[in-house]
Each structure stands twice: as structure tokens, then as C-alpha cells.
Amino acid sequence: MSSTLSPAEIYRRSFTFIKEKMGLDNSLKSSIITRVVHATADFEIGKSMVFSSSFEDSLSAIENGTMVIADINMVMSGISRYNNKKCYIGDKDIAMEAKRTGISRSYLSMSRACRDNPEAVYVIGDAPTALEALIDSIDAGICFPRLVIGVPVGFVSALEMKSRLLAFQGNFITNLSNKGGSAVAASIFNAMVVYLHVY
Numbered sequence: 001m002s003s004t005l006s007p008a009e010i011y012r013r014s015f016t017f018i019k020e021k022m023g024l025d026n027s028l029k030s031s032i033i034t035r036v037v038h039a040t041a042d043f044e045i046g047k048s049m050v051f052s053s054s055f056e057d058s059l060s061a062i063e064n065g066t067m068v069i070a071d072i073n074m075v076m077s078g079i080s081r082y083n084n085k086k087c088y089i090g091d092k093d094i095a096m097e098a099k100r101t102g103i104s105r106s107y108l109s110m111s112r113a114c115r116d117n118p119e120a121v122y123v124i125g126d127a128p129t130a131l132e133a134l135i136d137s138i139d140a141g142i143c144f145p146r147l148v149i150g151v152p153v154g155f156v157s158a159l160e161m162k163s164r165l166l167a168f169q170g171n172f173i174t175n176l177s178n179k180g181g182s183a184v185a186a187s188i189f190n191a192m193v194v195y196l197h198v199y
Contacts, residue, residue: 014038022046028056032173032191039187040179048175050166058121058147058171063196066146067120068189069113071106071130075123078186081193088113106130114143123149125185128157135164148172149188151180 005013018037024030029051037046068085070076076087088094088109098105106127113120114137122145124131131150137143150165152158155178162174173188 011038018043018046028059028192028195031195032188035187035191035194036175036184039183040181042179045175045177045179045184048177048179050174050176052168052170052172055147055171055173059192059196061121061146062189062192067117069110069117069120069122070185071110071122071124071152072126072182074182075125075185078182079123079189080186081190081197086113086117104129107133110134111137114138118143119146121145121147121149121189123185123189125149125151125180125182126153128152128154128161131161131165132157135161135168138168138170145170148174149185150174151184151188153180153184154178 015034015038018034019030022033022043024034033046033049036049037043065084068079068082070079070085070087072089073087076085079085089105091109094105094109094112097108106129110130110133114134122134124134131152134143134148148165148168150162150172151174152161158178158180159176162176165172165174
């Protein structure tokens, strides 16, 4: 009976099943895909993951405690075992500016984050407009992320923004589909943190 299994054993069996099903190993890339599939129970999203050629270099940024910027509080809350993180979406001045200009809070908050933290790690799982703001800031020479985890979910602009991210010359992790979300974004970052502790 599964009710008699410890949480650790359930995790172990789940991860083993996913790895065997997808032919994954113990590399960082495989560890990330495994956690994404585990978080979503969706093998297709695992198959859609795309990594920049040198994304593993960004492990050093995480190991050194680089500031992590999340697009929404749910992503920030989902990031575990890492304290140096921030989300601007709830700032009152962002809400006021959004009301005044008609520009989305997601876009404005990420633009502000880029100005304040140009060399942060960015974790985006909710709003395509947040990823749009980040890419616009990169293109404008305002922001130089150590890593971009860009997996917003949605049918409007999500895939378009992920496709734009492919042109980023730095380190990134994304997926080329409309799927994504907060759990996916957090699971990617958490996989990297766990990998650092294990290896």
C-alpha cells in the first residue's frame, strides 16, 4: 500500500519511474527534466525543455547566493532552500504605475527588477509579459542575467516570448510549448539547488 510508504520513498520511486520512462541519467539536465515531469505529471513538457549550451555554468551563481528574481509570489514561495530571492509584483508603486499607464504589473515589475538587479538569476513561470520585459531589458543593454528560467504558461504570447529567449546569448532554460507555470519554474530552480548539494 502506498499509504505505508515514506515521502522520501515515494519521491525515490517517482523519480526512478520518470528517469526509466524517459531514458534519463543523473546529469543536471536530466535532473531538471525529472523534477519538471514530477511537478506536472506531464511527460510532454519534459520533452519540450530547451537548455542553452552552457547553462551549467550558472550553477556557480546559485552556489554564490546570487539574487533570484521571481515574477510572482507563487514562484518565489515555491523556491526552497534558498533565501536570497525577491518579487516586485506586489509593490504598491508598481500597482499605481500600472493603473496610471495601462501597462501590466508583470511587465512593470520585471522592468523594475532588471534595473535594480541587472545580474540576477531570473525565474519566470506565470506571465509572458514578465519574460517580455526581461528580454526587452536585455536587448536594451539594461540587464545581464546570470541565468534566465523562462517557462510562463498561456496561449497568448507565452510560446512567442520563449522563442525570443532562444536568441539570448547567456544562460537560459525554457520549454517550447504553451505549457509551463509556477510549479515548473520553481522545480527547475530547486533541481539546480539540490544538484549542488548532492554533487
